[in-house]
């Protein structure tokens with residue numbers, strides 16, 4: 001039994017959730033700043049931090065009102081400690097520490113990616129050993145999990161994250177930020193007609209997306225030099241097919257090599273419908289995707305990971321710091 | 336009346352407790368780069384030492400900047416969070432004014448990129464609107480305030496700097512401040528717009 005209040009502010013969303021036991025979510029308030037950052041074509045860190053401090057008390061108030069709990073009954077205060085934008089992380093961290101000190105509750109510093117992974121457990125139990133494909137604007141990783149809260153990063157991107165590649169291609173095609181969801185939609189309307197190189201198609205579990213991104217940019221550039229029209233839907237389709245081909249084939253290879261029971265997907269790009277279809281179709285074992293509402297950043301997922309940390313008494317002192325880079329493997333429990 | 340004072344907006348980390356106008360204790364660190372890590376632990380230390388609960392604090396007095404962006408958000412986030420879960424009342428003071436106290440002085444804070452935040456004060460009242468100027472413009476400004484001291488990060492503009500009794504300054508200045516009506520709307524004073532460079536390929 002546990003009642004956990006969690007705060008997530010690692011990027012451009014300020015979110016506070018209250019989770020009872022494993023999956024009784026009493027609230028999951030999210031203040032998104034996407035409309036502001038869209039004007040700049042990407043997240044502007046200092047603007048994100050300013051908006052976080054502006055809305056922090058309102059989000060907390062709303063969360064407490066929605067959940068109808070007595071804050072004294074909360075067992076622990078959880079917060080994203082990193083990775084993420086430092087200035088943004090600071091705001092959530094101070095709020096969490098303040099609550100922990102006011103009510104003498106343990107503080108739990110949660111790794112953002114552990115949160116994305118355990119978003120899946122808000123719906124059903126994860127079966128171990130499993131393989132997790134982490135795909136977002138900042139991450140593209142394959143994580144082997146032998147047991148609960150045990151993380152072994154077996155592959156990662158050598159350059160751009162997959163979400164980043166999507167956003168950059170979106171910019172070349174003059175799509176609104178973030179480009180990922182738009183490209184996913186356009187890809188369905190087009191056909192795979194442009195030749196693009198399969199990125200880092202080797203035996204490793206690592207990814208590389210900068211070459212693919214550059215190929216798209218060059219293709220657009222050359223076309224405009226020759227006054228040729230690009231069919232955006234077709235290019236979106238070709239880009240998505242090639243990007244997903246390598247994501248899916250490497251994930252399936254790793255799943256087989258490590259003999260896992262299931263594959264789970266985590267991070268913002270887990271909302272991509274092309275990825276959902278392709279991985280589900282081609283995988284011989286069960287594939288779990290988080291519900292759409294938990295794909296992007298939210299505090300419910302932080303609470304979900306914190307619930308396990310609470311059971312294992314993984315508490316942090318009040319001088320906990322935020323870091324733009326925290327090592328996921330070091331978060332493993334009992335190793 | 337239990338008062339909590341906190342400044343994290345610049346080179347200090349200061350946490351103080353006052354009870355009925357009397358200073359119980361002050362922790363003041365100069366050159367702290369760990370405001371985010373240590374603000375709450377220092378506060379905890381003070382509360383424990385005097386057997387006080389954060390819930391029992393009646394008012395909180397913080398600085399609101401200008402200064403380090405991350406720094407000024409530390410005390411303000413603590414204040415805004417507390418305001419939701421306790422009945423604490425809030426006052427905020429300009430960081431430049433906090434360094435000036437009741438002195439007749441020009442208060443200076445490093446704004447990086449060859450710039451400084453300046454404010455001119457006398458008896459706790461602003462004589463000149465707080466502003467951002469180039470370090471090279473500072474001497475020109477001083478010509479108008481010849482008999483004024485230079486306080487704050489004075490070394491940045493070539494004056495000797497002295498450590499300040501921040502808690503005392505803030506407590507005195509707060510006596511003339513009203514409590515903030517809508518703490519949810521409280522934001523730091525940045526005095527500088529975000530240089531939002533467009534993200535390009």
Ligand SMILES: [Zn+2]
Pocket residue numbers: 112116136267268296297
């Ligand atoms: Zn994320």
